[in-house]
Amino acid sequence: MSNVGLLYVGAVLFLNGLMLLGKISAKSAGIFNLFVGSLQVITPVYLIFTAHSMQDIFRASGIFLFGFTYLYVGVSNLTNTEGSGVGWYSFWVAVLALCYSLADFTYFKDFKFGIIWLMWAFLWFLFYLLLAQNRDIGVFTGWVTLIESWVTCTIPAFLSMTGLWNDIGLTETWIVTVVVVMLFFGLFFWTKGKHASVHTASL
Template structure:
């Protein structure tokens, strides 16, 4: 399931990044944010249900917990775009997710690639905090980071997992 989720993480990051670089209407990204958020949410619910029914230890739920943070990110982006909400709460949410991503990086420290991916995601969420809550414009930098992270932390790892060429 994780490879499938990563494909959609990559897709939405690339799309959101292109919106910032090319300059098309961000409302055009809202639908894809909603769709990807729903897909990610669904598969994390399935994962959590499988863990519950198997009698897994509470530590096993960290994966779905951070997975839900991804889904909420895309739901939040959808709502902010469609309803023109104040983005400061989203920025503080990004800081919270950044901290959790750093914890995940520490937990995945034995897997160098997973560690680097979590650090990259933490960095990107930190950029969200800087731009949205601190109101510091980073120009198109965040958009370029979104595209790069979409390719190298989402789409390609997801594809490699689905093809059986890499395991997280």
């Protein structure tokens, strides 16, 4: 994914997480979802048209998963549409994200992004449970979204643009992964019974 695009995915996840926690309105977040969604559709189109291999096309294709999610969320929020469609779309994307993760682990040998794709798959699955199955996990999902906005997007994008991403080894990757998973477990139990004021956002 384009590092600039990934940076702004972090921004939209940050806003959507705050929306789920009731800190900003759905319509306010919806506008920014349209901005980032448009960027994440235009970018892969350019990358595909200028690609030199099927590997480049495959890499670019994953960006559409984000772009269409944010456009869908933006339009839904601004028109006050109920979120079941976004929820079921999130289920489909979660399955695809697992496939991208498997490709990174096995074919591309990119361990770090293999883990990141797994985290994204988990987040999309939470939105499926929240929006399509109406599970009362809005607060938990909001916190997971906030955390992933930094761990899977903002920080990797910034490190990549500064040339430091390749300096992150397997040891550091495992440590961060274990800490984040433990934090998710803790947040799940801490947020039980807490109700979110907004249930219309997604990634």
